[in-house]
Amino acid sequence: MSKIRNRRKRLDGFQRLLLLLVICLTTLLGTIILTIPENTPGLAGAVARLQERSGVESPVTAVLLNFRGYDTLLEVMVLLLAVIGVWSLAKAPFPQQVTDISPVQMGVVRLLAPLMCLVAAYLIWQGSHLAGGAFQGGAILGAAGVLMLVTELPWLRGIPALPLRIGLVLGPLLFVGVALSCLFLTGNLLGYPEGTAGWLILLIEAACAISVGLTLTSLFAGGRPENEIPDKHHPADHAPNGDRS
């Protein structure tokens, strides 16, 4: 114990200095926030003016998927990137043998999972005029997935990698596809043609919500599925490499 206390004492000098620095920095930034005049207009006016042309009624959804849809396109990529990174790092640590699932837990999952899917669908649909949208709906879907993972359902272990990958890529790929087809139709990336914006946004949101849900579930699973990388003694994979060596 005394050793630990000693070490902490020795570190204190540096920590105190740092604490002082951080406090100074925060105070400085705080005073500057106080000096900034309050009357900057922001972009609320611009959004309100163009709201009618965006195809949705909720201003946040309009900004996310129409006015600044390009940001959201890249953001969906960031989510997918996290999954690729996690899969490249580790295998999912599924338990070696499946323990018995208590019927109560099973029943709760059976009841909750469809309910959560319903709530997610509602949130996505509601996103066009109230609070909600792809990410909130996707998060609920992800929560349903996490619930199933926690219950350790035996069939989760055997999910093949390809359908999972298709599900993960579905949203981003559809987003890019819609963006490109808009480019060909109207000459602008993500410039939705007249009158179709509402439907296209709903389509993108639905696909992205599915992908976001799967993404969050895979992030929670903490690694790639068992059969994600082809076996090294797979004949079709090994032959070309064998020739060269």
Add this chain to the structure above:
Amino acid sequence: MTYSILTLFDILLVLTLLWLGRRLLGTEDIFKAVVLFISFGLLMALAWVRMRAPDVALAEAALGAGLTGPLFLSALSRMNRTRKGERRLDSDENRGKEHEQDQEQAQTT
């Protein structure tokens, strides 16, 4: 009148948030810190509602508290598992001996 009540609520919320933040960053026990972080996220959702940002509140409640918390917990249990595994391997005399025997066999062959 409503103005002052709302301001009182604001001050209360802000103080709670700051206190939670200080606690969760300062406690020795990481598990406790994660639990505090989840409650911090839920209170944050309240703050977003107060700031008239329901979209952000929904996202924070679902993503910030609802998913980040379990992510932390699963990572914590994974870390503890490996640490325990190491300790078991370390202290378990028999297993260590087995390993050594295996290695010796490998060396002789």
Add this chain to the structure above:
Amino acid sequence: MIFFNAETPSWMISPIVVPLTAGLLCFLLSRRTFVIALAAALANLIAVCFLTCQLLVFGPMRCHVGGWLPPLGITLRTDGPAVLMLLMTAVTGLAITLYARGYFTCRISEPRLAGRHQRQQRYFWPLWMLLLAGLNGLFLSNDIFNLYVTLELIGISAASLAALSGKPASQLASFRYLMVSLLGSLTYLLGIVFLYRTCGVLDLDLLRNFTAGGSGMRVGLALMSVGLLLKTALFPLHFWLPPAHANALAPVSAILSALVVKGSFYLLFRFWFEVFASIITTSALNFMGALGAIAVLWGAVQAMRQQRLKLMVAYSTVSQLGYLFIAFPLSKVADGVQVWSIVIFMALAHACAKSAMFMAAGTVFLHLGHDRIKDLNGIRSSLPITVFAYGIAGVSLMGLPPSGGFIGKWMLLTSSLASLEWWWALVVMAGSLLASIYVFRVMSRFFVIPEGFSLKKSEPLSPLLEWPALVLALISLFLGLAAPRLLHILATGNTALAQVFPGGLP
């Protein structure tokens, strides 16, 4: 289809969308990922060449994504510096793609570790393609929040790539890299908050025209600069760079050192010399120059002391990044185009030379199984092309004529003498001297034939391992000869620069 003549700015999105789609496909399909990546890298190069032609014919362009105009929508734009950085990324990226193919094929042919290398190859391609898309997006974007998203895209994919080798050291370095990059982006985001609070806009053009900024704007710029400096690894903030770059796989080291660091630097430079040039003070410029000077000397000294080849090359990156910052204080006398050209030249030459050097180091590592400098004797006889590439890249790093590094350093020297601040010239010369020492220290090992060394022919390496490095090294060498053409491209895009420096700052 009438929208697609040569004048439409919509072509601008192709360097972003092509690698993005390729990355998605590489992740989706487990076979033929290399073919997809190679096709995307080639298409990217062609698109960038097309954008260059477009710039030379029609001048700088702006593309409003979704047709929404600036205060609300996001704008992409091309100008001289952006197009040159895109060209650098495309050429280096293509070479790295080819090299990575050779590297993974060679590693997979070792049966002992085949599984691990298949995993590495499986995830390398999607990560690399998404990183490429992020970089291109960064160079083209004209919106501070969109730049934040591209920075995150780059940061996450770079950290995942750095961890790919699976060694404990690389994973630890990658964790630290991820934390630093996160801290950098958060600081940048805080800067955005201050700017948005002060100005209420996110578009760079509108921000430039916003004159009544005051302290809020200055603090916003300072926060954004600190965040970007963390990512660029300028001297006191460079601690994360050497372990992350040295412990990664060879193609990944080349990507991180040649391209990723340049992305955040380019952004920083653009903020300081174009967008917020009116609020930059002389003392701030001098401060950056001083940090750069320390980085040049300190990085070079550290590089000299390293025992491992890849660590040496990584420290050399710290040193070379310092030169880019020495150009900051010289803007007091040089006009805008000259400062831009110094920086762009140094960046281009360093990107080509450093990726060639990391590729050469990777090939040596593959050949010998280690990269301890004292045991590198006699490599010249078994890897002549790689050694040649290493030597030429070294020449460019030292700044001998006619390399691109020489042109950059020459311009640094002349402008520092013209400004009567001779100490910058002294630092540049000392840095070159130290660079020649650390390059030749390794070079001399390559040529020593140890006693009892037989000139037996070892099995030939794949040409993909040796030729990309040589080609890149040659490009960096002959960059100096192409200088007038590149300067022309730079100047066509920079109509704005004349306004920024009407006869230099006071």
Add this chain to the structure above:
Amino acid sequence: MITTLLYSLTGLILFGMGLFTLITHSHPLRKILAVNVMSTGVFLILVATAYIPLGQGEVDPVPHAMVLTGIVVSVSVTALALILACRVQETSNLALLKRKEQAKTTKEVAG
């Protein structure tokens, strides 16, 4: 406008606390928690900037969209960082174990 200032300053203090913890603490999970607190602080300032009291006009939705993007980004980075931290511990434990065993065997050989 006191509300905006109150929440902005809170966000700033949260940012500072997170920064301090990030630098001083060595446990990886603590570092990730600190980064999360920091990002929450930044988001709080951003949303507070957009705030207008009820009945005085529409709230600016652009910062809200930015914060949504930020939350999603921070969740994905957090997940990646957590797995990376786990892997660091697993592999370093493995390396430590191997080194210990090697030391044991060499000791026995020497003995």
